[in-house]
Amino acid sequence: MTAYAEAVAADARADLDRPLLAPPRRTGTRRLPGTVAYHGLMIVVVALYILPVVWAFSMSLRTNANMFDADQLIPHPVTFEHYENLFRILPDFWRYFLNTSVIAVTGTLGTLVSSSLAGYAMARFRFAGRNVLLVLLLLTLMVPGQATLIPQYVWFRDLGWLNTPLPIIVPMLFGSAFASFFFRQFFLTLPRELEAAAAIDGAGPWRTFVQIIAPNSGPAFLALGLLTFVQLWNSFFVNSVYLTTQDSWVLTQALQSMVGRYNSQYGEIMAGVTLVSLPVIIGYLIFQRWIVRGIALSGLAN
Amino acid sequence: MSRETSRRGRRPVGALQRREARTAYLFVLPQVIGLVVFIGVPLVASLGYSFTHWDLIAPEPTLVGLDNWRALLEDPRIPAVLWNTVRFILLGTTSFLLFSMIAALVTFTPRRFVGLYRAVVFLPYVLSQIAVGVVWRWMFNTESGPITTALEAVGIPSPDWLLDPATAMLSIAIMTTWQGIGYGLTLFIAGLQGVPTPVIEAARIDGANAFQRFVRITLPLISPTVLFLTVTSLIGALQLFDPVVAMTSSGAGVAAAGGPDNSTRTIVLYMYNQLFNLNEAKSGLGYAAAIAWMLALLTFVITAVQFAIARRTVYYEGQDAGVPRLRRARKERTAR
Numbered sequence: 033m034t035a036y037a038e039a040v041a042a043d044a045r046a047d048l049d050r051p052l053l054a055p056p057r058r059t060g061t062r063r064l065p066g067t068v069a070y071h072g073l074m075i076v077v078v079a080l081y082i083l084p085v086v087w088a089f090s091m092s093l094r095t096n097a098n099m100f101d102a103d104q105l106i107p108h109p110v111t112f113e114h115y116e117n118l119f120r121i122l123p124d125f126w127r128y129f130l131n132t133s134v135i136a137v138t139g140t141l142g143t144l145v146s147s148s149l150a151g152y153a154m155a156r157f158r159f160a161g162r163n164v165l166l167v168l169l170l171l172t173l174m175v176p177g178q179a180t181l182i183p184q185y186v187w188f189r190d191l192g193w194l195n196t197p198l199p200i201i202v203p204m205l206f207g208s209a210f211a212s213f214f215f216r217q218f219f220l221t222l223p224r225e226l227e228a229a230a231a232i233d234g235a236g237p238w239r240t241f242v243q244i245i246a247p248n249s250g251p252a253f254l255a256l257g258l259l260t261f262v263q264l265w266n267s268f269f270v271n272s273v274y275l276t277t278q279d280s281w282v283l284t285q286a287l288q289s290m291v292g293r294y295n296s297q298y299g300e301i302m303a304g305v306t307l308v309s310l311p312v313i314i315g316y317l318i319f320q321r322w323i324v325r326g327i328a329l330s331g332l333a334n
Numbered sequence: 335m336s337r338e339t340s341r342r343g344r345r346p347v348g349a350l351q352r353r354e355a356r357t358a359y360l361f362v363l364p365q366v367i368g369l370v371v372f373i374g375v376p377l378v379a380s381l382g383y384s385f386t387h388w389d390l391i392a393p394e395p396t397l398v399g400l401d402n403w404r405a406l407l408e409d410p411r412i413p414a415v416l417w418n419t420v421r422f423i424l425l426g427t428t429s430f431l432l433f434s435m436i437a438a439l440v441t442f443t444p445r446r447f448v449g450l451y452r453a454v455v456f457l458p459y460v461l462s463q464i465a466v467g468v469v470w471r472w473m474f475n476t477e478s479g480p481i482t483t484a485l486e487a488v489g490i491p492s493p494d495w496l497l498d499p500a501t502a503m504l505s506i507a508i509m510t511t512w513q514g515i516g517y518g519l520t521l522f523i524a525g526l527q528g529v530p531t532p533v534i535e536a537a538r539i540d541g542a543n544a545f546q547r548f549v550r551i552t553l554p555l556i557s558p559t560v561l562f563l564t565v566t567s568l569i570g571a572l573q574l575f576d577p578v579v580a581m582t583s584s585g586a587g588v589a590a591a592g593g594p595d596n597s598t599r600t601i602v603l604y605m606y607n608q609l610f611n612l613n614e615a616k617s618g619l620g621y622a623a624a625i626a627w628m629l630a631l632l633t634f635v636i637t638a639v640q641f642a643i644a645r646r647t648v649y650y651e652g653q654d655a656g657v658p659r660l661r662r663a664r665k666e667r668t669a670r
Contacts, residue, residue, distance in 0.1 A: 073440075074451045080512075081454050087480065088469045100478040150365035157358035158351070165362060172373055174637050176573050178602055179630035180372065182609065182623045183379035189390075206368025237357045266462035268576045269602070272588055273609075284464040284576075291468055292583055292590070298472060305465045316460045320453055323460065327517060328524040 092302035099298055114299030118307070121300060122286050124279060125307070131275075132282040135197045136264040139204035143260050144253055146207030151215025152241055156227065166216070172209035177270070185273060195280040200270055211256055214330055218252040219245070255326030258319050262312055283308045377630070383623035389611060390619055402624040412628075414596060415604045418503060419572060422600070426507030427571045431563060433511060434518025439548070441519065442526050452523070456516030463513070467580025470509040471496065474581075496581060499597035506577050506598060518563055525559030526552070557648040565640050572633055575602040601629050 091099060092114050094107040119125055153159070154166055188199040226248065230240040246253070268284040275281055281289075287304045294300055316323060384402050388395035406412055437455065441448050458466055474495035476482050482492040495505045529552055537547050553560070578598050583591035588606060592599030609622035 067445075070440075070445065071447070074447070077437075078451060078454050081457065083480075084469050084473060085457070088472075091472075102483070146364035146368065149361040153358040153361035157354050157361070159355035159358035162358070165366070168369060169365075172369065174569065174633055175373060175377060176569070176626070176629050176633055178573065178605060179380055179626045180376035181380075182383055182619060182626060183376040184372065185609075186383075186619075203368065203372040205364070206372065207365040209365075209369070209373075212365050237354075237361075241361075262460050266460075266464070268462070268464050268579070269606075272579075273606070284462050287462075287468060288464050288579060288583070288588075291471070291580065295584070301468060302472075305468055309461050309465050312460050312462075313457070316457060320456075324453075324456060324520055327459075327520045 088302045088305050091298055092306050094299065096299060114297075114303040115307075117297070118300050118303045121290065121294065122304075124281075125286065127279060128281050128283045128286045131197060131280065132265060132284075135200050135271075135282065136261050138197075138201050139264045140257050140260045142201070142205035143208050143211050144257055146205065147211035147256075148215045148246070148249070148253065149241070150207055150212040151217075152219050152245060154212070154216040155219035157237075166213075169209040169213050173213075181270075181273065188274065193274075195275055195277045197275075197280075199274040200264075200267075204264075208260075210330070211260065214256055215252065218249065218329065222248065251322065251325065252329075254319070254322045255329060258315070258323050259326045259330070262315070262323070265312060380623045381627055383620055384627050386620040386623075388619040395620060398620065402621045405621060406624050406628060411596075411599075411604060412625075415599050415601050418596075418598060419574065419600055421503045422507060422574055423568065423571045425504055426510045427567050429507065429511045430514045430518055430567055431560075434515050434563070435522055435560075437515055437519040438522030438526060442523060452516070452519065455519060458513040459516045461513070463510075463576040464580045466513050467509060467577045470505070470512075471581045474505050497594060499595040502582065502594055502598045506574075506581055509581065510574075510577055514567075518567075521559055521563055522556065525556035529555045554649045557644075558650060561640065561644045561648050565637055568636055568640070569633055572629060572636070573602050574600045575606070578603055601625065601632075605629070 086105065090105055090107055093110045093112070094101075094104050095109060095111050095113075098104045098107065122128070154162060184199065184203070188194060191198075193199050193202075222245065226244055227240055230244045235243065266284065267282075268288065271282045271285055272288075275285065287301075287308050290297075290301055290304055383395065385397060385399060386395035387398045387401065441452055473479050473481050476492065476494050476497060479495075481495070485492040493501045496502050533551055533555075534547055537551050542550065578600055579588050579591045582593050582598050584593070588603075592603050605622050605625040608625060609619055611618065
C-alpha cells in the first residue's frame, strides 16, 4: 500500500472510530434536584435490568433449601450441585456447545465473505441489474423465514441433511440480504481515494478488495460478524425444525428441553441459563462498543 | 486528480466497462445464488405446496386445489391466533416503541454515567430469547416468583400472569419489551444525533416548550427511524415464536406451548404444529404452507400500508430517501 492510501485509510478510520454512542461533552451546569431525580430513576432502571440477570445466576449457586429466600442474592452457602446435576441431566452438554459453535462460526464467516463481496459490488461497480438486485434484497427483508422454510425442509430431508448443521449453515454461506445491504451502506462511506490509490499501485478489483478495502473495513466486519454470531448462537426456531435428534441439538434447544421436564428444578434451569448466556455476556463486555455500533449502523437502512 | 478519474461519465467506455460489469457479477454471484435458491424458489414452491396435502410420510404430496385455503378461511383457530398476534402488537410492540423513545430522550442528554446506563439496558438484547424467557417465566411464577412476592409485599393483589389467559400475553409482552428497549434506544439515539441542535435552539428562543419542540421538530426529524423501527418490529411481532415457547411450553416441549387456553398461540406456533402434525386435528405440510403464505401476505400488506402512510408523514432531508445520513457523511468528508 502506498503512503497515500495509508493516509486516506487512516482518515477514514479516524471517522469510524469515533464512538457512536459515547456522550458528547457536558455542557453548562445543572440544578441539583433534577440531577438527583435523574440518577434516582436510572438506578431503578439499572436494578430492573441487572437484578433478573444476577438473580438467575445467584439461584444457580443456591442450595435447594435457600432457593426462594429473598436474602440469598449473594448465595450462602454456595453450591455447585446444580451444575453437576445439569451435566447429569444433559450428559451431552458440551456436544450442544460444540454444535452451536460450529453453526455460529461457519455461518458468520460465510455471511461475511459472500455479503461483503455483494455489498462492495453494489456500492462501487456499475453493472446492469444493480438497482434491481438492491430492490430485491430490500424486498427480501420483508419475506418471513417461515414462508421459505417448508420447501427447504423437504429438500434438506431428501438430501439426508436433517439432524446435521448443514440446513442452517449452507444458506448462510450465500450471504444474507440484511448483511449485503449493511455492507453496501458501509462501503458507500469509504472514500473513493482508496481505490484510486490501489489503481496507481496496479491492483485489480480482487486485490483491491482483499488488500485495501477489507483491511480498512475492520469496524464493519467486526460489527456485522458479532451481530450475526449472536443471532446464530441464540436462535431457536430454525434449529427446532431441522435438529430433532438429541445429539444434533444446539444449546437453546437443550435449555428449552429442561423447562418442560424439570420445571421445579430452578437451580438446574438457572445453571443452564448461566452456561448458555455466559459466552455472549463475556463477548458483550469485550465488544460492547462494536455490537452497539453495528446495531446503530443497521438502522441507517431507513 | 484521482477523484476526477473516478467520477461518473469520465470513465472510458466499452471494454473496460464490460470488464467492470463482469467482475461485479462474480462479486455478487454467491448472494444472487442465495437469493434465488433459498428465497425465490422456496417462496414459489411454498405457494405450490399450499395447494397440496402431505403428511410427510407418503412419498408424494397429493394435489387438493384450494382445499387448504378454504380450510384457512373456515378454521376457527386462525382468527384466534391472529387475535393473539394483534394483542401482542398492542401490548408488546407499542410499549417497545414508546419506552425505547422515552429511554432515548432521557439518556440522550450527556450526563455522568449515561453510557453505562445505556450499556446495561442494551445487555439483554444479546441474550437468547429462550434464556431470557426462562428467567422471566420464573419472575412471573405466582407461588414464589419475585414479581408476585413484591406486589403482595406492598399490598397489591398479583394477577396470575402466565397462568391466566387474560394476562399471559401481557407477561410475554413485558418480557419482550424489557429485552428489546436497548435495541430501540440505540437506534433512536443514532436518529437523535442527526437532529441539528441549532434548529431546536431556535424553537426554544421562539418560545416553544419541550413538548412542542419534540412534536414539531424532533419527531419529524427522526421520523425515518420511527418508520424503520415500526416496520421491523411489526414484522418481528407477526413471527413471534421463541418467547412463547420459552414461557408457556409444558412437558412435551414446543407442541404444548401457546397456553393457557391457547391464549398465546401465535401464527408461527400454529404453523409449526401443522407442519409436524402435532396435536392438531387439521394437519399437514400443505396446510402449514398455506399458513406461512398467509403470514407472508399479511407482512406485505402491513408493510405496504406503513410505507403508504410514511410517504405523507416521514421527512427525509433533501428528499434523499435512500441513504440520507451516510451519504451526507460522505459528502462532508470528501468536502474536507
